[in-house]
Amino acid sequence: MDRGFEIDWRVNCVVEENAVILVFEKLEKMYQGARSSLLEPVQNNPVDTLVATMISQATNDTLSSRAFLQLKTEFPDWEYLLGADTEIIEGALSCAGLYRQKAKQIKAALSKIKEDFGAITLDPLYDWPKERCFEYLTSLPGVGPKTAACVLAFGLGKPAFPVDTHVLRVVKRLGLVGETEAxxxxxxxxxxxxPEDIKMKLHLMLIEHGRRVCTARKPKCNVCILKDMCQSCNSHVLEANNG
Ligand code: SF4
Structure with missing residues (x-):
């Protein structure tokens, strides 16, 4: 993908499509095969995507995948989960962080879905516009904007750009959004x-970049493919961290 333009990053502090595309083009050279080990196995299954993403809050992908598989083994049909004691759900999720809270929230979210659609399914959302899906998903207990966007992108195949902790860190450092932005x-x-056609891929590549290069504590600015355009590269804070 070569859209053939350059921008002056130092004066373009607001989010611009051109800036985003430039980041995408550079990351694409490094992270062509970026994927989600947690969500790829549940892709195109919106309910499983919802549950897996709820489990992943404050938990790494390895432990999230393990907890999700344990939950699926305990409850091969989500209907069984609705009738289960919370302690059993907690037990299945115990390798994930905040598992007590997640057990309650997952049960409550699935229960609400059943109440709304007569079964534990999000299939009706395939026919809804994206905005309505987002509004509905964020109305479910324990479901925030990032989880809703993951369900849209991975579960329902609708273009969405989830912002998790890695994505937020990288876009802030790049200057795509303000430092204090939530x-x-x-x-x-x-x-x-x-742009719609690059949303999921950019999301996955920014996560990969945040894990491998633009890490929370010691970003490897010297080897970063984005260093020429990054507002934080060589900043006092990062220099101190790199030292
Ligand atoms: S130059 Fe440094 S701070 Fe900027 S994106 Fe790269 S690793 Fe992150």
Whole structure:
């Protein structure tokens, strides 16, 4: 993908589509095969995607996948979960962080879905516009904007740009969003700017970049493919961290 333009990053501090595309093109050279080990196995299954993403809050992908598989083994049909004691759900989720809270929220979300659709299914959302899906999903207990966007993108195959902790860190450092921006407002800002056809791929590549290069504590700015355009590269804070 070569759209053949350059921009002056130092004067373009607001989110611009051109800036986003430039980041995408550079990351694409490094992370062509970026994927989600947690969500790829449940892709195109919106309910499983919802549950897996709820489990992943504050938990890494390895433990989230393990907890999700344990939950599926315990409850091969989500209907069984609705009738189960909370302690049994907690037991299945115990390798994930905040598992007590997640057990309650997952049960409550699935229960609400059943109440709304007569079964534990999100299939009706395939026919809804994206905005209505987002509104519905964020009305479910324990479901925030990032989880809703993951269900849209991975579960329902609708273009969406989830902003998790890695994505937020990288876009802030790049200067795509302000330093004090919350994940939810960064997501709604970027949702309107990132072209539909690159949303999921850019999300996956930014996560990969955040894990491998633009790490929380010691970003490897010297080897970063985005360093020429990054507002934080060589900043005092990062220099100190790199030292
Ligand atoms: S230059 Fe440094 S701070 Fe900027 S994106 Fe790369 S690793 Fe992150």
């Amino acid at each position: 994940a939810s407002s960064a997501q709604s800002m970027l949702e309107g700017v990132v």
